[in-house]
Amino acid sequence: MGEDSVSGPAELLSVRGAKKVFRLGGILSGTEIIAVNQISFSLLRNTPDIFSIIGESGSGKTTLARMILRLLLPDAGTIELNGKDVHSIRGRQAILRYMRNVQPIFQNPFETFNPLDRVDQFLNETARNYYRGESKQQARERVELALNAVGLSLSEVGGRYPHELSGGQLQRASIARAIIPGPSILVADEPVSMVDASLRMSIVNLFQDLKNQLGTSIIYITHDLATAYYISDRIAIIHKGYFVEQGDTGQILTVPRHPYTKLLVESALDPKPGGTSLADSEAVAKGDEEYLATGCKFAARCPHVMDLCRRKAPPPVTVAGRQVRCFLYGGNDAREGDH
Amino acid sequence: MTTEVLRTNALRASYVTHLYGMDREVRVVEDVSLSMRRNEVFGIAGESGCGKTTLLKLVAGFCRPPLFVQSGSVEFVGERGNVLSLLEASPDELYGIRWRQISYIMQGSMNVLNPVRKVYKSFLDFAYPHMGRMTEREFRMVVIDHLGKLRLGREVLNSFPHELSGGMRQRVTIGLATICKPSIIIADEPTTALDVVIQRETLGLMKRIQEELSLTIVLVTHDLAVHANMADRIAIMYAGTIVEEGLTTDIFEQPAHPYTRHLIGSLPRIGDKERRGFLKGAPPNLAAPPSGCRFHPRCPIAVPQCAVEVPTLKPCAGGTKAACFLAE
Amino acid sequence: MRKAFSGLWKTSGYFRFGIVSISFAVLMFVLSFFSPYKPMESFVVPANLPPSLAHLFGTTSRGQDLFWQMTVALRNSLLFGAVTAALSRVIAIWVGMYAGYRGGLIDKAMMAVNDSFIILPVLPILLLVQFLVREKMNWFYMASMLALLGWPYDARLIRAQVLSLKERIFSETAVFCGMPTGRIIIKEHLPYVMPIIFATTINNFLWSIGLEVTLSILGLTNINNASIGVVIFWANQHQALISGTWWWLAAPVGITVFVFAGLYLLAVALNEYIDPRTRLSMKAVAA
Numbered sequence: 001m002g003e004d005s006v007s008g009p010a011e012l013l014s015v016r017g018a019k020k021v022f023r024l025g026g027i028l029s030g031t032e033i034i035a036v037n038q039i040s041f042s043l044l045r046n047t048p049d050i051f052s053i054i055g056e057s058g059s060g061k062t063t064l065a066r067m068i069l070r071l072l073l074p075d076a077g078t079i080e081l082n083g084k085d086v087h088s089i090r091g092r093q094a095i096l097r098y099m100r101n102v103q104p105i106f107q108n109p110f111e112t113f114n115p116l117d118r119v120d121q122f123l124n125e126t127a128r129n130y131y132r133g134e135s136k137q138q139a140r141e142r143v144e145l146a147l148n149a150v151g152l153s154l155s156e157v158g159g160r161y162p163h164e165l166s167g168g169q170l171q172r173a174s175i176a177r178a179i180i181p182g183p184s185i186l187v188a189d190e191p192v193s194m195v196d197a198s199l200r201m202s203i204v205n206l207f208q209d210l211k212n213q214l215g216t217s218i219i220y221i222t223h224d225l226a227t228a229y230y231i232s233d234r235i236a237i238i239h240k241g242y243f244v245e246q247g248d249t250g251q252i253l254t255v256p257r258h259p260y261t262k263l264l265v266e267s268a269l270d271p272k273p274g275g276t277s278l279a280d281s282e283a284v285a286k287g288d289e290e291y292l293a294t295g296c297k298f299a300a301r302c303p304h305v306m307d308l309c310r311r312k313a314p315p316p317v318t319v320a321g322r323q324v325r326c327f328l329y330g331g332n333d334a335r336e337g338d339h
Numbered sequence: 340m341t342t343e344v345l346r347t348n349a350l351r352a353s354y355v356t357h358l359y360g361m362d363r364e365v366r367v368v369e370d371v372s373l374s375m376r377r378n379e380v381f382g383i384a385g386e387s388g389c390g391k392t393t394l395l396k397l398v399a400g401f402c403r404p405p406l407f408v409q410s411g412s413v414e415f416v417g418e419r420g421n422v423l424s425l426l427e428a429s430p431d432e433l434y435g436i437r438w439r440q441i442s443y444i445m446q447g448s449m450n451v452l453n454p455v456r457k458v459y460k461s462f463l464d465f466a467y468p469h470m471g472r473m474t475e476r477e478f479r480m481v482v483i484d485h486l487g488k489l490r491l492g493r494e495v496l497n498s499f500p501h502e503l504s505g506g507m508r509q510r511v512t513i514g515l516a517t518i519c520k521p522s523i524i525i526a527d528e529p530t531t532a533l534d535v536v537i538q539r540e541t542l543g544l545m546k547r548i549q550e551e552l553s554l555t556i557v558l559v560t561h562d563l564a565v566h567a568n569m570a571d572r573i574a575i576m577y578a579g580t581i582v583e584e585g586l587t588t589d590i591f592e593q594p595a596h597p598y599t600r601h602l603i604g605s606l607p608r609i610g611d612k613e614r615r616g617f618l619k620g621a622p623p624n625l626a627a628p629p630s631g632c633r634f635h636p637r638c639p640i641a642v643p644q645c646a647v648e649v650p651t652l653k654p655c656a657g658g659t660k661a662a663c664f665l666a667e
Numbered sequence: 668m669r670k671a672f673s674g675l676w677k678t679s680g681y682f683r684f685g686i687v688s689i690s691f692a693v694l695m696f697v698l699s700f701f702s703p704y705k706p707m708e709s710f711v712v713p714a715n716l717p718p719s720l721a722h723l724f725g726t727t728s729r730g731q732d733l734f735w736q737m738t739v740a741l742r743n744s745l746l747f748g749a750v751t752a753a754l755s756r757v758i759a760i761w762v763g764m765y766a767g768y769r770g771g772l773i774d775k776a777m778m779a780v781n782d783s784f785i786i787l788p789v790l791p792i793l794l795l796v797q798f799l800v801r802e803k804m805n806w807f808y809m810a811s812m813l814a815l816l817g818w819p820y821d822a823r824l825i826r827a828q829v830l831s832l833k834e835r836i837f838s839e840t841a842v843f844c845g846m847p848t849g850r851i852i853i854k855e856h857l858p859y860v861m862p863i864i865f866a867t868t869i870n871n872f873l874w875s876i877g878l879e880v881t882l883s884i885l886g887l888t889n890i891n892n893a894s895i896g897v898v899i900f901w902a903n904q905h906q907a908l909i910s911g912t913w914w915w916l917a918a919p920v921g922i923t924v925f926v927f928a929g930l931y932l933l934a935v936a937l938n939e940y941i942d943p944r945t946r947l948s949m950k951a952v953a954a
Contacts, residue, residue, distance in 0.1 A: 056534035057505070071839065092847070099843050111836035116858050122837075122844050129845025166621050167387060177844070193532065196386045196561040198618075201605045223534050226607035253609050267539040271564035271606040273587045278543035278568060 247322025593657025688929015767829025
């Protein structure tokens with residue numbers, strides 16, 4: 001409401017240099033894993049956008065999502081909503097205002113709802129808590145509207161328990177719950193990975209409708225490149241805490257530049273008989289130990305690795321209309337580091 | 340050697356439950372007749388709840404209450420043509436063929452390894468009893484060699500499952516399933532919930548092993564993209580019935596059944612932004628399935644006959660067999 | 668409610684047994700108010716008579732009708748157990764839930780206190796207290812003492828459940844629904860905590876009665892106040908086993924075993940019923 005900010009009034013969500021460190025192991029010994037490192041991106045206020053974040057498990061994407069949702073505190077950097085720092089929000093009313101604007105959609109719809117509660121219970125709660133002073137009837141109407149917007153109705157869903165609905169229906173109910181407060185941003189963490197492949201499109205289409213008809217921006221976190229291509233305009237590829245490539249979806253997925261992006265695009269199965277070569281890829285997936293590498297975290301399995309990559313982490317450079325962190329495209333000022 | 344290795348004959352099974360006075364029968368597998376051949380990857384595709392996991396259980400010979408077989412049979416055909424009816428076999432007979440002729444990769448298999456046993460011990464527990472006459476030392480060499488083929492080093496044997504990455508665990512599971520060189524591997528959603536890179540690796544590995552050992556893989560997953568790249572023949576399952584069956588290329592190029600067409604049409608691909616439609620409604624409640632063709636309430640081209648008669652699999656123009664009155 | 672009762676009755680043998688046992692206990696409880704004799708008055712009836720229609724459980728060597736004495740004894744024991752269970756529930760639930768939800772240093776501090784209580788050896792302490800203050804000890808004080816010793820295990824159980832509930836995704840969803848913490852605890856979490864509270868209540872109840880019986884047999888409680896343990900004490904004093912008045916021991920022991928077993932099995936049956944997982948599969952059947 002007329003909050004002018006230092007970051008510029010045009011930005012709805014602004015993430016700058018976000019960083020999160022986890023310590024594993026005991027107090028005396030123990031390793032540090034930087035789960036999220038120097039992440040920056042923004043969503044503009046008047047242009048609703050579907051921003052996809054592509055990453056495999058262990059890449060830091062869920063940590064990032066939880067920081068935006070205020071479930072985790074960043075160790076460095078800022079996350080601002082409408083110019084106000086998200087993590088300095090205090091007090092129930094202010095927190096409610098924040099949650100009115102930013103709502104989550106979790107991966108597993110069966111975990112999102114309490115198995116012992118009827119599905120509409122959470123929807124009713126949401127309507128109640130964000131629209132105090134309205135009558136029960138008005139609240140029910142809001143719930144019905146939200147359900148209709150996702151292709152469901154109270155007659156279908158009301159009075160039923162989560163296990164009585166299919167995964168696809170339940171995930172849509174979860175989306176309905178999230179849009180009741182009229183959020184400007186939905187943070188969807190792998191919303192379709194637990195849903196059957198044939199049902200994913202209905203949910204993904206729904207996201208597109210929400211953007212076009214309600215003006216909601218969506219941060220769509222997934223490892224499914226095809227659906228990301230389908231609905232998002234901008235995309236960021238996250239690997240071990242860094243955005244390794246960031247920019248326009250169409251360009252990045254059709255002509256990937258970063259070696260990791262290339263690996264992902266190659267690995268995505270083409271739904272055509274024999275569409276994807278299954279010959280064993282050279283790069284064997286590694287686990288958390290990649291986090292401990294100095295320099296570029298992808299160096300251990302990069303086909304174009306250079307000596308420099310193992311020593312320094314590549315800074316972002318702009319190439320072909322996108323940002324890439326890879327020494328193949330520049331960024332290796334010989335200032336530090338000797339060969 | 341016969342070409343067929345496993346077949347089901349008009350299999351009908353249901354879950355019958357009584358709980359606190361309420362009775363319920365869920366007809367989960369309805370008249371399923373499938374034939375799997377040697378040296379092929381046979382895919383079974385369908386949404387969650389269509390009965391494919393139950394079908395797999397039956398095919399593997401696991402049939403325990405509340406799952407009851409109402410009629411039909413599952414037969415395993417040995418190399419010399421001897422037929423074993425799996426659902427009627429004695430525990431000894433089943434033990435004899437498990438792991439050595441039929442092995443499994445179950446859903447969530449990465450977590451199937453005992454977390455408190457080292458990998459080698461799991462091999463000892465599961466595979467050694469089926470290896471025939473072999474000393475433990477010989478067995479150890481076989482395991483090392485086998486894992487080497489899967490690009491796993493010796494140190495894996497001495498590790499606990501949680502010390503390995505997800506991809507390595509998956510390879511170990513595949514190793515366990517293949518070490519006795521079975522004739523047939525039954526894999527239930529082996530790559531669901533895996534990241535794209537590990538998924539492609541795992542599938543590539545399975546394909547390679549299949550080709551090297553000339554074995555059969557029965558691959559069950561809802562993801563048609565996986566079938567497109569792995570299966571030689573596919574059976575599409577809906578609400579407990581097989582609605583279409585045929586060569587992968589035929590299924591994708593000329594799908595005859597409306598459900599198959601929907602499944603294929605709903606797959607997104609990189610490079611294609613065209614808006615896709617979806618099917619209204621939800622899969623039926625198998626405790627009270629629709630009359631006639633189980634798909635008819637959601638079918639875009641249903642006619643009155645569909646609600647009355649149950650269609651059977653008949654050959655169609657595109658080369659597949661489909662259970663649809665309008666496809667013949 | 669009725670459907671639940673009839674469903675349980677039909678299907679669970681444990682439940683049937685438990686209901687029979689409880690009915691028996693309730694019957695005895697009610698009858699105790701109609702007892703024609705004062706419980707510990709002696710020589711009001713001929714002594715050492717075996718069970719007969721006139722004296723259902725026979726009579727004791729002190730000339731007491733064992734049946735009527737047992738009604739009062741059972742009543743007192745049940746009340747004792749109930750008081751301990753109620754008081755210790757209050758402490759256990761409060762400690763378990765507060766520590767679980769607060770977390771951090773407060774949780775650590777509370778658990779340190781909790782664990783100190785766990786390691787206290789109950790029987791020796793009770794014996795000590797009994798020796799020191801026997802005259803002033805009435806059963807209510809003793810029940811309170813047991814309550815103070817009997818909460819830590821259960822507090823930890825409840826806390827464990829709370830900790831796991833906090834981690835579940837639906838708890839986060841509840842936050843985003845705008846629900847205040849108190850409401851989340853009561854509406855979303857309590858149904859999961861209830862089975863534990865319920866199971867531990869019955870356990871605690873039986874445990875405290877057991878302790879009371881132990882102490883009474885040893886003669887360490889007020890032996891003029893009728894309770895199951897006291898009856899056994901007197902039976903031993905009069906060497907009931909040797910002198911042939913077996914009914915004097917059989918009645919209290921038999922009744923105790925019957926009521927204990929019944930309550931325990933009832934708890935098991937009800938617990939399975941209340942357990943979220945059973946309720947889920949039941950709802951699945953009903954769907």
